[in-house]
Amino acid sequence: MNGISFTLNGREVTYTGSAADRLLDVLRRDYGCTSVKCGCKEGECGACAVLVDGVLLNSCCVAMGAVDGAAIVTMEGYCKTERFAVLDRAFADLSAVQCGFCIPGMVLAAEALLAKNPHPTEAEIREGLSGNLCRCTGYNAIVNAVENAAKEGNGLW
Amino acid sequence: MVNGFAPATLQEALAIRAAQDVTPYAGGTDLMVENRRGVSYLFLSKIPELRQITVDDTCVRIGAAVTFTEALADERVPQIMRDALAGIAAPAIRNAGTFGGNLGNGSAKADSVLVEFALDAKLRLVSLSGERIVPVEQFYLGRKKLDLHSDELIAEILLPKTGWENYYYEKVGGRNALAISRVAFAGVLRMENDRIVDLSAAFGAVADTVLRLKDAEGMLIGKTVAEAKAAKEAFLSRYEQDLTLTRGRVSAEYRKAVCLRLLQAFLEKFGI
Amino acid sequence: MENISRSVVKKDHAPKMSGRSIYVSDYQTAQSGERILTGKLLRSTLAHARVLGVDVPELPEGYFYVDARDVPGDNNVNIVLDDTPVFCRETVEYIGDPIAMLCGPDPDEVERLVKACRVRYEELEPVLDLAAGQEAFFDYRFGHGDVDAAFAAADKQYDETFETGYQDQTYLEPQGMMAEPEADGGMYVHGSMQCVYYVHGALPRVLACAPEKVHVFQDVTGGGFGGKEDYPSVLGCQVAVAARKCGAPVRCVLDRREDLACTSKRHPSLCRYRAAVKDGKVTALEIDVRFNAGGYSTLSAVVLQRGIIAAQGVYNIPNLRLRGRAIKTNTVPNGAYRGFGGPQTFFAVEMMMDHIARDLGVDALAFKEAHLVKKGDSTSTEGRYHFPVPLPGMIDQVDAACDLRKKRALYSQPQTGRYRRGIGTSLYFHGAGFTGSGERDLIKAVAKLRKYADGTVEVLAANGEIGQGLRTTFPKIVAQELGLPLEKVSYNHPDTARVPDSGPTVASRSLMVVGELLRRAAAKLKAQWRDGEEQEVEERFREPDFLIPFYLDKFSGDAYPTYSWGVNAIEVEVDTYTGKTKILGAYGSFDVGTPIDEKIVIGQMEGGFLQGIGYASIEKMAYDHTGRIRSNSFSDYLIPTAADVPNLKCMLYVEKYPEGPYGAKGAGELPLVGAPGAYVEAMEQALGGVSLHHAPFTAEDTMDTIVKEGL
Incomplete structure (x- = not known):
């Protein structure tokens, strides 16, 4: 039986476990991607969000069999990009990171949003981040940071 | 792969479906919450036939594995459906969730299914031995019970190309995003020569399946707006009397009050 | 704006932003390199019952069942009173009351074993109605003036009742604690928490050991909001007892449903x-x-x-x-x-x-x-x-x-x-x-600054960064007072083996009370500053002079x-x-x-x-x-x-x-x-x-x- 092959942050890997296993568990356990956080395992908080072929998915709600042939990006890979650097500065400037647990998923949600819509309105940002719960910030700082990143990163997205 | 099949064509998928005890897997957003152990999944997302939206003379045909995000971006999909899709959960869920999955999960809270009821959508079900076209209403046999044979897959959802333009859609959830419907309403009115020729009023998340009271709907059919206005009180009280809600986390009293008011808002929108 | 108010990049920004921060669930192995066992709680399914016994399924090798009988010391988690057990005593008092912990290497197998346990209960009548409840854990009365006379003289009287419901803290990181037995017989307990010294205070009684034999470290903590004030003491004692029995590191991270249903909330x-x-x-x-x-x-x-x-x-x-x-x-x-x-x-x-x-x-x-x-x-x-x-x-x-x-x-x-x-x-x-007089009588906060030979200064205090910014604001105060650039002053997550007890991370006190101790310590250090030497200064809480003493018995x-x-x-x-x-x-x-x-x-x-x-x-x-x-x-x-x-x-x-x-x-x-x-x-x-x-x-x-x- 063949394994499940995919690229993880640009690296080709093959998973030989069950196709029914959760992507979230596999990323954390087998590939050490602990930036992918488990907040609920029900698709209701966004802490485990990753990019699969550029699309934002909650990795708790993805079975391994569904990522055969896909390109997966987690914060471990994304944090090395130029786009991340722009978001990083914007979040830092507004002290938008508090406990940090929602942040990897939140930042990937911001990336997914900006990739689709490089100049979103505030309402579009709020909608784009609406699947990622944050209990610390009240969201203002995060939303403003994404807005600033969109301005600063002109051309990157 | 272990505990899973990832066929590349529909034929291949149907062969596996017929021969094995597999659970069809489209987006995973419902299945993975359950996360049953020892289950074997039939992954449908790589099958081109299930991933496309096409339009023929009368229908917009949406493949069962088309995601909500994809349909939301496709202007050929009726606006009433896109309104409903826009209100589903949040981007990451819409990126995964599919039309077939929303149907296959069998929940009366499925927002895309509500619109399918309101539009009298049809489903194309396929198996190795052929295909069936089933009206969505007949597909739902009861709470989580579907008219889907163990060798069948949902292939397409057939929505009418026109006739839905006069609609009212509203979802009432517990918050502005990431919310499961507490009540959802989809109403469609079709007028010809100043008369109502068709009316549908569908209620989601209130009973075991999406609810439509066909008899009550008929009360306004054939009437002008003025005549419908005169019949409005009787129409509304018919719903008040006949709309039977199941118990849920959110009280039936609340949901019923909302149903009746949304029905009224639907009529008001069209001057009734 | 005051200089001190000007915002800086938070000291914990970079590791959190890039996802590198290690929360308790993120450790792949224990510090010894050993495999971490997963602990999962067997919880009561009845609100009030006598527990007659538990039928435990046959345990595969390497799996353990841990309950009150395994507690080496008192089966009490010290919080305010001593009524919260580590594992339930003869009765269970709420749905979710922990009865036992199952531990082992494979999380799925542990979960299966928990589900396979059969608890035999004798059901008791539960008290569920707040309005009708008779037993008060605490009953306080106070007042002033002459209420009866005021009511007698009143033009109008009003009588209304107000009700509020639960609120769950809903920190994004669920509760999680881990215990690692150490070679010298000690126990290292760490995890997601607000108050290292609360956990540290609870452990010796439960483990029947000297306080020096335990040390507690706060891992990066994904939000607290009060929810990680006392509960980590309970969970910390449970994993410590389990680790003692298993002779191996044990970690228990609650899943969301368990956390929502079984951990403390705002009082209705x-x-x-x-x-x-x-x-x-x-x-x-x-x-x-x-x-x-x-x-x-x-x-x-x-x-x-x-x-x-x-x-x-x-x-x-x-x-x-x-x-x-x-x-x-x-x-x-x-x-x-x-x-x-x-x-x-x-x-x-x-x-x-x-x-x-x-x-x-x-x-x-x-x-x-x-x-x-x-x-x-x-x-x-x-x-x-x-x-x-x-x-x-x-x-x-x-x-x-x-x-x-x-x-x-x-x-x-x-x-x-x-x-x-x-x-x-x-x-x-x-x-x-x-x-009241808690700061003076109970907490008696102590905070220290350690200056290293290279001129950098470390804040030594027990208050936990839980998102509120202490890893940044404490150093800001010290840097300001010492006239040092901020990067010369650091504050890490507290480890009771290294830091004094500056009190818990609660009551909106950390910045005001401990921050002031640090400011004074910094002023002291500045006065004594000797280049190239390692120095340490300490400050202790003293009550402000203007205070009218508070008596709890009279409020x-x-x-x-x-x-x-x-x-x-x-x-x-x-x-x-x-x-x-x-x-x-x-x-x-x-x-x-x-x-x-x-x-x-x-x-x-x-x-x-x-x-x-x-x-x-x-x-x-x-x-x-x-x-x-x-x-x-x-x-x-x-x-x-x-x-x-x-x-x-x-x-x-x-x-x-x-x-x-x-x-x-x-x-x-x-x-x-x-x-x-x-x-x-x-x-x-x-x-x-x-x-x-x-x-x-x-x-x-x-x-x-x-x-x-x-x-």
Whole structure:
């Protein structure tokens, strides 16, 4: 039986476990991607969000069999990009990171949003981040940071 | 792969479906919450036939594995459906969730299914031995019970190309995003020569399946707006009397009050 | 703006932003390199029962069953009283009460084993009704003046009861703790927590060992909000007992449903207020407060104390009689949550004032303003407001931001149509630091600075960074005092093996109390500074001279040295067809003294205010007739998303506290406290001037009112 092959942050890997296993568990356990956080395992908080072929998915709600042939990006890979650097500065400037647990998923949600819509309105940002719960910030700082990143990163997205 | 099949064509998928005890897997957003152990999944997302939206003379045909995000971006999909899709959960869920999955999960809270009821959508079900076209209403046999044979897959959802333009859609959830419907309403009115020729009023998340009271709907059919206005009180009280809600986390009293008011808002929108 | 208030990049920004921070669930191995066993709790499925026995399935090799018999010392987790067991005794007292822990290498197998355990119970009658509960863990009475005479002389009397529900802290990182046996027989316990020394204090009794044999480290913690004040002591003792039995590292991370159903929450409350009014002023209040403590007493004593001390609000009430009880019920024990008893009683008193004003035909805000305390006035416990009360200026600030007075008048006119609007306000305080003499008698905080030969300085304190910014603000204070660049001063997560006990991370005390110790330590270090040498300085808490001593037995004296103040206005639009409420704007003016980093403080205000709005509106959690919490998942227990309150505006108003570092006061809890009062008052106005008595006030409640009132 063949394994499940995919690229993880640009690296080709093959998973030989069950196709029914959760992507979230596999990323954390087998590939050490602990930036992918488990907040609920029900698709209701966004802490485990990753990019699969550029699309934002909650990795708790993805079975391994569904990522055969896909390109997966987690914060471990994304944090090395130029786009991340722009978001990083914007979040830092507004002290938008508090406990940090929602942040990897939140930042990937911001990336997914900006990739689709490089100049979103505030309402579009709020909608784009609406699947990622944050209990610390009240969201203002995060939303403003994404807005600033969109301005600063002109051309990157 | 272990505990899973990832066929590349529909034929291949149907062969596996017929021969094995597999659970069809489209987006995973419902299945993975359950996360049953020892289950074997039939992954449908790589099958081109299930991933496309096409339009023929009368229908917009949406493949069962088309995601909500994809349909939301496709202007050929009726606006009433896109309104409903826009209100589903949040981007990451819409990126995964599919039309077939929303149907296959069998929940009366499925927002895309509500619109399918309101539009009298049809489903194309396929198996190795052929295909069936089933009206969505007949597909739902009861709470989580579907008219889907163990060798069948949902292939397409057939929505009418026109006739839905006069609609009212509203979802009432517990918050502005990431919310499961507490009540959802989809109403469609079709007028010809100043008369109502068709009316549908569908209620989601209130009973075991999406609810439509066909008899009550008929009360306004054939009437002008003025005549419908005169019949409005009787129409509304018919719903008040006949709309039977199941118990849920959110009280039936609340949901019923909302149903009746949304029905009224639907009529008001069209001057009734 | 003061120099100290200027924002900097938070010291923990980079690792958190890039996902590199290691939370307790992220360790791949123990520090020894050993495999970590997974622990999972077997919990009671009945609210009240005698446990006759547990049929444990056959355990594969390497798997363990751990229960009360495995506790080497006392089966008690020291919190306030000693009634919370590590694992249940003969009875279980709530659904979720831990009976045992199953441990082993494969999480799936451990889960299977937990499910395969059969607990044999003898069912006992549970107490579930807060109003009817007879047993009080704590029963306090205090007051002042002559209440009976005031009622006898009153023009009007009022008698109303207010109710508030649960609120779950909903930190994004669920509770998790890990214990690692060490080679010397010691036990290393670490995880997600607010108070390393609370866990450290609880472990030796349970493990029957010397305090030196345990050390506790706070891992990066994904939010606390009070929820990780006492519960980590319970979970920490459980994993430590398990690790001792297994002879291996054990980690237990709760899953979300377990966390929602089985860990402490904000106490549901019932507050009956009787008021006497003469010549348009409230002359007396008689208040009966009931908090639902749950199955064990945990932190209920101190939560109740803070709640009842705040029960007369920000108003001068000449005569007060108060009784407050923490009622035992067979439900999940409730504990600390941001605000700590204050949100419940402030809701009640704000609604009461609003209702009296409406009955008297005067505007609620004007009525409240006519009763406001000011500097020099007596507090509910006959202490003093020693410093200026900035509420009038703060009300003006909010009015300027949202046209509060104009809108209030406008929305009080009759409204028609599908959408109706209202705006409500609340005025409140949060007493800064521990209640009463706790800082002096119980905590006795000690903080240190260690200067290294290279000229860098490390802060040694026990307060945990939980998102509120301590890893940045503590060093800012020290750097400012020493005149050093910020990068020369560091503060790490506390490890009891390295840091003194500067007290718990609670009560909005860390910055104000410990921050001031650090400022003084820095001043001392500066005076003694010798280049190239390693030096250490220490500071100990001393009570400010101006304080009127507080006596808990009489509830008299200064319960707090100073107060942080809040004014909120919330503007709503109700959809009468769906019962849904759109928040048009939420405005907060907050006085937390000098902000030690403005953006950090604003972040605290915005986050806390939104939690308060959630508490007031959509965060509904209740138990059924069996005592089972029904809203135990993220699809049932709804907290606000980014799309829910887009127009949230927080403003600072600075009334410096001379005893706080650079004038800073407590900040963290304040912004949550007033939201329910402002929100429900706004709902009353939108719903045509009805009187409402409970929070959260949900869409269901709204529709219920619409139907009843025929709106």
